[in-house]
Amino acid sequence: KAIYDSALSTFFINGATDNGGYLPVVSGLKARAVLVDMEEGVVGELFKSPLRNIYDNRFLITDVSGSGNNWAVGKYFYGTRYHDELKEVVRKSVELCDCLQCFFLIHSLGGGTGSGVGTHLLKILADEYPNVYRIVTAVFPSMDDDVITSPYNTVLGLNQLTELADCVLPVDNLALTGMIGRLKGSSTKPVPKGPSLIGNNTTKQQSSSNWPITATPIDSAGSGKAFDEMNNIVANMLLNLTSSSRFEGTMNVDINEISMNLVPFPRLHYLIAAQSPLTNISQTVAPRKVDQLFADAFTRDFQLISADPCRHTYLAAALLVRGSVTASDIRRNIDRLQQRLRFVQWNREGWKVGHCLVPPVGLPSSLLTLSNNTAIRERFLEILERFYKLYKRKAHLHHYTNVDGFDLGLFKASADSLEDLYQEYDQLEKQTELGTNPQLLRLQISS
Structure with missing residues (x-):
């Protein structure tokens, strides 16, 4: 055994x-997982899957009707209803830990449960365990997302993540689907429809919390397989991120060092992840040389969110290497990357390096990069533009204002917070490009 x-x-x-x-x-x-969803479909499928015995139903909280793709319902209705239960189930799980280092939260932002209940749980963790790091893997909605209210939910959710998380690792369906397409020799495969990458729900009131990363979608076998492959990429990212906490290495990196080295300002904690080689459940495209491993991880095609960090400014970057890679390999590639990547003037040597000796199963080596990069502001701008298209017309606001406890002013406050976040990243981009300290410009949103 x-x-x-x-x-x-x-x-x-x-x-x-x-x-x-x-x-x-x-x-x-x-x-060591707590599963939360305000409808039973996805979790029910999980407990029928081959993984059903891995999860402990004592650490499971579900409801029946779902949050109706409404952040206010998730945050104020279900968050209030299950507040004590959420605290208790987390407490019981924490008591089983010998050395608690970090909470990982995996949820979507486009729907009601993931954004609403998810950020409510994040607030509980911040209040009850303020000294334990909170790392969030948040699924950003795609531009062709089929949830009408996802711009509202995303802006409201991001406001909470900016204030309460230590690090946010955003991912989106479009980037992950492109990776799967390239693994299969085609990059034209359509994005599976659904509120989040974690699963697709066809019940009347869709819920997009879908916390278990391994959940199989309900709608069809084909779509289910597609989501499994996408989930596998995200799962591998988390495995690579935690490899130093699990195995020996020449340069181990604790979870707390990620935030310490990559987050120079409290609100600017959105880290763009990329990994090489590309791998899913059944396929791996391994590079022939170590140098190619590094080159691939700094191209747009290998980013877990639709962004191109190499065309923008780095605040800091981490290289988390696993397997048969030498210190000279790492140094040589850092020197090469520094010649073509643009870092802020006050952090030219902003690299954090980790080397775990144990490679992923079936691979000689792998590389995970985490980049605090101004490229993320482009996604913020897209979200704001979609938000204002609805908000300027007051469309669907009554669904939120009808929920007890929700204040209409939260829309403006959350949008202002995201706009300020955009400006902070944008100012750093301009400072680096011009070598000056420009006046902060007011963001103009097209109608």
Whole structure:
């Protein structure tokens, strides 16, 4: 039988001995995970899947009707209703940890549960465990998203993430679908419809929280497989991110070092992730040389969100390497990258390097890059433009104002917060391009 070691205990709890200790071999393994959704479809499918025994139903909170793609319903109705239960289930999960380092939150922003209940839970974590890092993997809606109110939900949710998260790793369906297409030799495969990459829901009141990263969509086998492949890319990103916490290495990087080294200002904590080689459940396109590993990770096609960091300014960057890569390989590629990448003037050497000796299964090596880069502001601008197209016409506002506890002023406050965030990144871009400190310009949103 497999040994239950420290690497496995990072994400899993093993069966207990008679005196309360953990068994030395794998037995009754359960994930250190809390699953939350305000409808039962996706979670129900998860508990019918091959992974059904991995999750502990004691750490499960669901409802029936869903949040109706409404942030206010998720935040104020379900957040209030399940506030005590959320606190309690997190407390019980935390008590099973020997050395709690970090909370990972995985949720979408376009729907009601992911954005509303998700950010409510983030507030609980900030209040109850203020010294524990909170890293959020947030699914940004695509431009062709079929949730009408997703611009509202996204802006309201981002306001909470900006204030409460330590780091946000945004991903989107469009970028992930492009990766799958390239793995299969085609980049023209359409994006699966649905509120988030985690799963697609065909119930009357769609919910897009879909927290379990491995959930299989309900609608069809074809779409389900597509979402599984996309989820696998995100799961690999999280595995690479936590590899130093699980395995030995020459330059290990703790989770707290990510925020410490990549976030120079509290609000500017949105990190663009990229990884090489491209891999999904059944396919891997491994580069022939180590140098290609680094070159690929700094191209647009390998970013987990639709952005091109190399054309913009870096505040800081992390290289998290796994496998058979030497220190000289890393140094050589950093020197090469510094010649073509643009960093802010006050952080020219803004690299954080980690090297884990254990490679991913089936690969000789891999590279995860995390970039605090001004390219993210383009996504913020797209979201703001979509938001104002609805907000200027007061469309669908009554769905939010009818929810007890919701204040109409939250729309303007959240939009202003996102606009300020855009301006902060934009100012750093201009300072680097011009070598000056320009006056802060007011963002103009096209109608």
